[in-house]
Amino acid sequence: MDARQLEIFVKVAELGSFSKAAEALFLTQPTVSEHIRGLEEELGVRLLDRLGRGAAPTKAGQLLLGYGRRILELHREARQALDQFQGRMSGELVIAASTIPGEYVLPALIGRFKEKYPDIAISLLIGDTQRVVEWVLEGRAELAVAGAQIDHRALEYRELMPDELVLVVSAAHPWHGKKTATLEEVRAEPLIVRERGSGSRQALEKALAEVGLDLSDFRVVGEMGSTQAIKQGVKAGVGISLISKRAVAEECQHGTLHCVKVKDLRFSRAFYLVTSTTRSRSPLAEAFRAFLISESA
CATH class of the missing domain: 3.40.190.10 (Periplasmic binding protein-like II)
Structure with a gap:
């Protein structure tokens, strides 16, 4: 089981589709299917139920999904930490935002952040506040900007603007x-x-x-x-x-x-910066967090 197989499995499970995962990862659908088949054979258990054009994780798949997200998060964090050690900032950052900050506030801020760090890639997930908070809790997004606070012991809120x-x-x-x-x-x-x-x-x-x-x-x-x-x-x-x-x-x-x-x-x-109190953040996420705070000061 390697990181690439895990990445493909997690993407299929999250998107609920082999074809959508292939598109998101710039792969062909047969390639995605082959990786999933190889992972299932290696582990000796079915991980995904094929539902017509869709796919959903089995009980075993749900178990692996949690570990897979954490492993991929650590993998990204390790690469970014080594880049930072060598004086570089690179890698991919996934953030989330509720509709207003996601559509009308963050795009300009992301643009200015990328001017400082041109080698990075940022993915912005947009949903309502409830969904955005869930993405942070699940680890799909390292941080978020939301238009309301939803109480949860594993979340920390900081007023931004x-x-x-x-x-x-x-x-x-x-x-x-x-x-x-x-x-x-x-x-x-x-x-x-x-x-x-x-x-x-x-x-x-x-x-x-x-x-x-x-x-x-x-x-x-x-x-x-x-x-x-x-x-x-x-x-x-x-x-x-x-x-x-x-x-x-x-x-x-x-x-x-x-x-x-x-x-x-x-x-x-107010709009709030939302972070998890139980998950570590990558160096790139920390840099973006500090940037948001400085820009809103």
């Missing part, structure tokens, strides 16, 4: 050009919200709870799994929404959406 939720309406909405709206006015309008597990949704629910309200007091007409989907829904006139100011700054500047301040409601929140 502030964010603010704003009410957005379409260019055709009667409130276009309006500067403020009351909560009562907002309650009468069709509202689009993020899905459960989203940091933006948690921030909205917290703000409403502070004034004695919850989403059941509003005309919620839809839940959407991304900020981009919400923006398109608002533009199409499906409803209004309360989302991150960072996500709509460009649209509000060009007039395709309009931002309205809601009276009597405080919508400030």
